[in-house]
Amino acid sequence: MTAMVKAEGVHKSFGAAHILKGIDLEVAPREVFCLIGPSGSGKSTFLRCINHLEKINAGRLSVDGELVGYRQRGDKLYELKDAEVARKRRDIGMVFQRFNLFPHMTALENVMEAPVQVRGEAKAVARARAERLLDRVGLADKAGNYPSQLSGGQQQRVAIARALAMEPKLMLFDEPTSALDPELVGDVLDVMRGLAEDGMTMIVVTHEMGFAREVGDALVFMDDGVVVESGHPRDVLTDPQHERTKSFLSKVL
Amino acid sequence: MSVEIDKPSGPQNAPSAVAQPIAAIPVRHYGRYVSAVIAIALLCAIVYAFAQGKINWGAIPDYFFDDRILEGVGQTMLLTVVSMLIGVVGGIVLAVMRLSKNPVMSSIAWSYIWFFRGTPVLVQLMVWFNLGLVFEYINLGPVYKDYWSSFMTPFLTALLGLGLNEAAYMAEICRAGLLSVDEGQTEASHALGMSHAKTLRRIVIPQAMRVVVPPTGNEVINMLKTTSLVSAVQYYELLRYAQDIGQSSGAPVEMLFLAAAWYLVMTSVLSVGQYYLERYYARGSSRNLPPSPLQRVRVNLLSLGRPKGGMA
Numbered sequence: 170m171t172a173m174v175k176a177e178g179v180h181k182s183f184g185a186a187h188i189l190k191g192i193d194l195e196v197a198p199r200e201v202f203c204l205i206g207p208s209g210s211g212k213s214t215f216l217r218c219i220n221h222l223e224k225i226n227a228g229r230l231s232v233d234g235e236l237v238g239y240r241q242r243g244d245k246l247y248e249l250k251d252a253e254v255a256r257k258r259r260d261i262g263m264v265f266q267r268f269n270l271f272p273h274m275t276a277l278e279n280v281m282e283a284p285v286q287v288r289g290e291a292k293a294v295a296r297a298r299a300e301r302l303l304d305r306v307g308l309a310d311k312a313g314n315y316p317s318q319l320s321g322g323q324q325q326r327v328a329i330a331r332a333l334a335m336e337p338k339l340m341l342f343d344e345p346t347s348a349l350d351p352e353l354v355g356d357v358l359d360v361m362r363g364l365a366e367d368g369m370t371m372i373v374v375t376h377e378m379g380f381a382r383e384v385g386d387a388l389v390f391m392d393d394g395v396v397v398e399s400g401h402p403r404d405v406l407t408d409p410q411h412e413r414t415k416s417f418l419s420k421v422l
Numbered sequence: 423m424s425v426e427i428d429k430p431s432g433p434q435n436a437p438s439a440v441a442q443p444i445a446a447i448p449v450r451h452y453g454r455y456v457s458a459v460i461a462i463a464l465l466c467a468i469v470y471a472f473a474q475g476k477i478n479w480g481a482i483p484d485y486f487f488d489d490r491i492l493e494g495v496g497q498t499m500l501l502t503v504v505s506m507l508i509g510v511v512g513g514i515v516l517a518v519m520r521l522s523k524n525p526v527m528s529s530i531a532w533s534y535i536w537f538f539r540g541t542p543v544l545v546q547l548m549v550w551f552n553l554g555l556v557f558e559y560i561n562l563g564p565v566y567k568d569y570w571s572s573f574m575t576p577f578l579t580a581l582l583g584l585g586l587n588e589a590a591y592m593a594e595i596c597r598a599g600l601l602s603v604d605e606g607q608t609e610a611s612h613a614l615g616m617s618h619a620k621t622l623r624r625i626v627i628p629q630a631m632r633v634v635v636p637p638t639g640n641e642v643i644n645m646l647k648t649t650s651l652v653s654a655v656q657y658y659e660l661l662r663y664a665q666d667i668g669q670s671s672g673a674p675v676e677m678l679f680l681a682a683a684w685y686l687v688m689t690s691v692l693s694v695g696q697y698y699l700e701r702y703y704a705r706g707s708s709r710n711l712p713p714s715p716l717q718r719v720r721v722n723l724l725s726l727g728r729p730k731g732g733m734a
Contacts, residue, residue: 220613222609222612222613251617251618252617255612255615255616255617256615257615258612258613258614258615259614259615261613262613263610263613265606265609265610267606269604269606269607269609269610270610271607271610271611271625271629272629273628273629273703273705282614282624283614283615283616286616286620286624287614287615287616287620315705328610331614332613332614335614335615
């Protein structure tokens with residue numbers, strides 16, 4: 170079985186700031202893979218490299234057996250054109266910390282936008298799917314609302330529906346609950362739990378240790394651009410081996 | 423502040439509990455009355471002065487719908503609309519060029535803006551008119567060939583002069599609009615697999631419009647008034663016709679008032695259009711649309727001279 174995401178020695182710098190210092194990891198299909206670590210440890214940057222929102226400087230990163238951002242022919246690498254990068258992104262859904270819904274469109278239009286514009290789907294088909302997805306995230310009655318008329322938790326659930334509308338094979342979650350009021354976090358996590366049960370491959374950058382322990386199949390603790398510790402969430406969270414992991418967990422648990 | 427509560431204990435959840443309105447004597451704003459009286463008196467004095475002056479007001483209605491004036495109004499509108507179109511299209515192109523990663527493109531756009539914004543539009547108009555000194559002929563191969571002086575009609579001079587100058591201003595307005603859209607929007611759109619062009623067209627520009635429309639409305643109104651400069655290159659529009667009539671009819675100042683009245687009519691119509699355009703692009707940006715002008719007038723009239731709290 171090929172890995173859904175495979176990283177080998179991935180480096181990334183912004184100018185002089187060396188953010189990722191050689192990341193190696195593998196995410197299996199249907200796996201819920203949690204990334205934890207202090208802020209500035211590079212976990213969000215790594216996530217953004219996976220769908221090529223950031224370009225890696227060194228190493229190899231592949232999704233479903235294909236290199237991210239490059240094509241290999243013989244032993245030469247060719248950079249992909251923008252259109253090819255966009256084509257690959259269709260299969261990778263992403264959910265952002267700040268939701269990033271399109272404010273000039275209703276919830277329904279947000280969910281319909283990519284299938285219609287990117288895949289050229291008929292509006293009726295896209296609308297039917299969008300309604301189904303909004304129902305799935307519990308917001309069937311909010312289809313006509315603009316994002317500004319929704320709470321943070323509702324916005325994030327619309328954002329998840331929007332990403333699912335492209336029927337991705339991989340979902341990336343970048344701290345999906347960090348910008349939410351505590352009482353709204355549960356609704357979003359419930360939707361994510363449902364996705365995990367349906368067998369979606371998910372990479373989740375999170376501070377929700379409870380979610381990681383219950384739903385996660387694998388967990389990586391990152392600090393200062395390297396993977397410090399990895400394993401099954403239950404093991405890492407209850408019995409961390411490294412000092413750095415221990416001190417981090419003692420602060421957040 | 424202490425409030426007497428003479429309810430029986432307990433009904434915490436009863437929403438229909440009658441709230442006793444506060445019976446207080448409102449603050450009297452005497453200053454408001456005084457300043458209003460002074461302002462109205464001054465206004466009356468100014469109106470009286472103009473009515474007394476040696477101006478033949480009767481000449482204005484006589485010529486208000488004169489054929490030449492209407493022709494001038496039409497030309498002014500035509501010039502405004504077409505030069506604004508050149509300005510907006512040119513402005514978008516320049517703004518995208520300036521934000522481009524290609525240094526040649528962005529420097530060209532920068533220089534264009536530097537030149538056209540840095541020289542007076544009247545000078546630009548006259549230069550266009552006299553470019554025959556540089557280009558004796560205009561030669562587009564088999565398509566078109568003529569002397570510059572007969573190619574560069576007053577209308578074309580006016581259009582190029584006003585439109586190209588406007589493009590420089592519109593470029594800055596469009597650039598501000600594009601920059602005002604949160605980067606997360608572009609990222610979200612790219613993450614969904616949308617191309618650069620689609621992202622710009624479907625996601626970024628509609629949101630940029632909210633920032634772009636109000637200053638563009640200003641530009642349209644400015645343009646309408648700036649068209650009065652093109653009489654300098656022999657183009658006949660509202661002001662030029664009004665001045666002609668003024669000279670032949672012996673009422674030059676009256677005709678200036680007439681032109682001013684027409685400009686006011688046109689700018690007022692444009693302002694109303696701008697208002698509804700803004701409302702359209704504001705959708706989704708706030709929970710409620712702003713009140714329409716009629717609602718606003720009504721609210722203002724009601725609140726005049728009345729203290730907050732609403733005791734009549």
